Amino acid sequence: MPKQTYFNLPPEKKQRIMDATYEIFITENYEDVNIRDIAKNAGISIGSFYQYFYDKDDLYLYFFNCIEKKYMDKQKEKTSSILFGKETVPIEEVCTKIEIEFNRTWYKVPMEVMQKFYFGEYSKELDAPLMDELMEYKNAGKLKDTVDIQFIFHLYATSMFNILNYFRENNITDENERLEIKQKYYKDIFLNGILKD
Template structure:
């Protein structure tokens, strides 16, 4: 995570560094991204980079932390719809909002693709360990709400349910799609299977 000096910078300068990093990490192979390329693009001296971050991995982890936090804020706004939607509808709405958020964030699709295929296992593990629980929190709140609403069974373990749903959705890229299957349809099928076990 960034050093305190980073947070003392003017917002405009922080944004320049973050945007330059997103641009580099989304276009260049992870191993080939250099601090030189990031600071040159951001227009900041190389020496000052180390006053803000420990290294390239530190900056990369921070990028994902910020993106996941912003996505979580977008998803939390859907909470006001809980009374109007079934659990299935609510989770599908969360997925739709997540997709819309990702479409709005410049280069996020390329950044995610490079994260999955080029990032070192150690850095990937650290990011997933820190960021996936934020998704659990959103789903835990939803599961608790729908248990109280009577739609999900009373003895359902909230943490387990949130973990299983999140794990299935996060790892959807491992699902072997047939040519006629769309990812969205598979997600609906997975959710339907899980809901049967939760009712």
């Protein structure tokens, strides 16, 4: 997560950093991006960069997480559920073109960066509303009695990592095919395993 000094910045400066981040990760391979170029494009010094973020991964994951959170909030608003909604809101209805382009870079980041996301603080923060939904369903008696909420929550987060790994290993690059595979898994396997009939 960014340091508090980043959150204390004026909105205009935060916007410059965000714009520079989007631009550089969209146009360059993740491995080729360096702090010097990010700082130069954002109009800040390298020293300032390290006052705001711990490293390149932290910067990338923060802005990726912001987009994912924006999308999940809209999914919840439109369907009353993130996990149990009957329909999926198209990302084009929620995000700007540049946010979508930046979000698509996720499929090309190193696996170590994905691991930091899915097994670290970002995933816990992003998926907290999912935990709330699971608790609501459990309290309403809609989940199987044997369901351990903490375990299911962990399975949900880590399955996303494994699905992306599956896409890479099988060279699945078509966005519609990816979405179909994810939806099938969550509806046919994941939810059927935890919901009462």
